[in-house]
Amino acid sequence: MTLEVRIGKLRLKNPVMAASGTFGPEYGELVDINKLGAYIAKTITLNERVGNPPPRVVDTPSGMLNAIGLENKGLDDFVKNKLPKLKNIKIPIIASIAGVNAAEFGKLAKVLSRTERIAAIEINLSCPNAPYSPRGRRACPNVQHGKRDFLIAQNESATRQIVEAARKAASLTIIAKLSPNVTDITRIAKAAEEAGADAVSLINTFIGMAVDIETKRPVLGNVTGGLSGPAIKPIALRMVRETYEKVKIPIIGIGGIMDYKDAVEFILCGASAIQVGTANFVNPRASIEIIEGVKKYMAKHKISGIKELTGALRK
Amino acid sequence: MRQLNCKIIENKKVAQRFYKMRIEAPYIARKAQAGQFVEVKCSCGTDPLLRRPLGVHRVLKNEIELLYKAVGRGTELLSKKEKGQALDVIGPLGDGFTLPGPPVSGPMPIILIAGGIGAAPLVALAESLAFSAKRIAYRKKQKTYVLIGAKTKSHILCESEFKKIGCEVKVSTEDGSKGKKCLATELLEDLLNIIRYPLNAAIYACGPVGMLKVVAKIAEWRKLPCQVSLEERMACGVGVCLGCPVKMKGNKYKMVCKDGPVFDAKEIAW
Structure with a gap:
């Protein structure tokens, strides 16, 4: 029996990864990071971003909203200062990138593909707290889709354009992280596949909000935030299943995975691997427990590899 | 951890x-x-x-x-x-309170100021000030004052604990049901006006942001060292999620969970 999976050129010893922005060496005292399949770093942008004003997080029933706003110190700091500190991490490190236009994504992908420790790139097309602006300062010159800010992963041609730019710039495995805030996620997944993505990861968070009735104000400093946690799992499963039926590239399932049962559900629906996000905050050992649980499940059901389980949902 | x-x-x-x-x-x-x-x-x-x-x-x-x-x-x-x-x-x-060093010249009044539930971590501080072995040498020169502010009498917390530790405790309530009818910050002004060696004082505060802001201002005006313990909504608690920012001077955020919850009041953009 093996838990090994392949995503593009990436070879993972097991299908469990820590989702971007939810895990890091800070948990090193509590968890052995090297037991995971891969570690996905917090999204970086070309230049520093200070992030959104507080409050940035709030509990919701069986979930949480976050509006961090992609706070990060930028690409240079990541390569010079952050990566050297990750020298104890022996598993593949996947960089997560976001930009305001195709050129930025291209530049980020190019620099990172030349960076020794980076094993793959996840392109964050779907951060709900830092929307892509088709007009104005943040405009992507070749894309015009009306006045409203939107997420790249809400638009097929924008998705295609960004994935192509990253593809051209980097020979590494490229994973496109998609948004659930769409009418048909399979069309976006298809666009990413056609543009050369090696895999798609889905789903990012749902745009939501919370209200404080005493102050009559939104709870989050950014007004809206991204909903994650067990509350979104059923929708994430449905989206993984739909996407599995439409694309050939591997799918990385994300969305409210708390234990091995959730992980197996995603794999049965078509995921080749999974990411654990919000669960890390609740139980930092969640990923490790999931790996153990999946192993036991496979032994019990006499399954020799993850591939056998991927998409094995019975009609 | x-x-x-x-x-x-x-x-x-x-x-x-x-x-x-x-x-x-x-x-x-x-x-x-x-x-x-x-x-x-x-x-x-x-x-x-x-x-x-x-x-x-x-x-x-x-x-x-x-x-x-x-x-x-x-x-x-x-x-x-x-x-x-x-x-x-x-x-x-997180990062806790930094205890004051040995008194430089003359006695050093240490003032803890608590608003509501803010009294909770200050008891731990008062105990380490009073009992940690390292501090015995200068305990005689460091007297600890505790100022507790609350909405009403029944919300005054830890008064007896602080007294047991040997601190001098003063209380204020917003409705005047116990102690002086004022905010805790007014007690601080009063105290700084009456104690000896007010220039040597060190301030430690925990409570609502409004109170901390005023305490920070008083400390800044009198050039006194002041540490404040902050509260913010949190997710991870270890500095991974960047969910609990506090704005510092220079338009930078620090994380309450990892860089704090105790900060030097001077560094915060109140």
Whole structure:
């Protein structure tokens, strides 16, 4: 029996990864990071971003909203200062990138593909707290889709354009992280596949909000935030299943995975691997427990590899 | 830090909506510094999902005490936990109070100022000031004053604890039901006007942001060192999620969980 999976050129010893922005060496005292399949770093942008004003997080029933706003110190700091500190991490490190236009994504992908420790790139097309602006300062010159800010992963041609730019710039495995805030996620997944993505990861968070009735104000400093946690799992499963039926590239399932049962559900629906996000905050050992649980499940059901389980949902 | 399953030794109501919980946690008791906190899982299921950050109230031998206010679903569930049950705790977390160094010249008044539930971590601080072996040499020169402000008489917390430690305690209430009818910050102004050696004073504060802001201003105006312990909504508690920012001077954010919860009042963009 093996838990090994392949995503593009990436070879993972097991299908469990820590989702971007939810895990890091800070948990090193509590968890052995090297037991995971891969570690996905917090999204970086070309230049520093200070992030959104507080409050940035709030509990919701069986979930949480976050509006961090992609706070990060930028690409240079990541390569010079952050990566050297990750020298104890022996598993593949996947960089997560976001930009305001195709050129930025291209530049980020190019620099990172030349960076020794980076094993793959996840392109964050779907951060709900830092929307892509088709007009104005943040405009992507070749894309015009009306006045409203939107997420790249809400638009097929924008998705295609960004994935192509990253593809051209980097020979590494490229994973496109998609948004659930769409009418048909399979069309976006298809666009990413056609543009050369090696895999798609889905789903990012749902745009939501919370209200404080005493102050009559939104709870989050950014007004809206991204909903994650067990509350979104059923929708994430449905989206993984739909996407599995439409694309050939591997799918990385994300969305409210708390234990091995959730992980197996995603794999049965078509995921080749999974990411654990919000669960890390609740139980930092969640990923490790999931790996153990999946192993036991496979032994019990006499399954020799993850591939056998991927998409094995019975009609 | 460690993730531990701690046994609840006691969980009792100490005032309306305020509870005190004592848990068996030898590791945390050994490591915890005044001002640090723990992240507690309040529910067994997924609602509420996130842990709750609670300041360490007292460090005992093999046990720690948490003093908390039942304000929402999480802390209400916590208040219903019973003796003997297990509690999932991660800690100790964050950066605690920095104790004052030896007095430079003359006596050094140490002033702790608490607003409401802000008294909780200051008890741990008062205990380390009074009892830590390293400080015995200059204890005679460092007198600890405690100023407690609350809405009303029944919300005044830890008065007897502070007295037991040997601190001089002054109380104020907003409705005048006990002590002076004013805010705790006014007690601070009064105290700085009457004590000897006010220029040597060091201030430690924990309470609502409005109070901390005024304390910081008083400290800045009088050029006194001032540390404040902040509260913010948190998710991870270890600095991973960047969910609990506090704005610092120079338009930068720091994280309450990892860089704090105790900050030098001068650095914060109030």
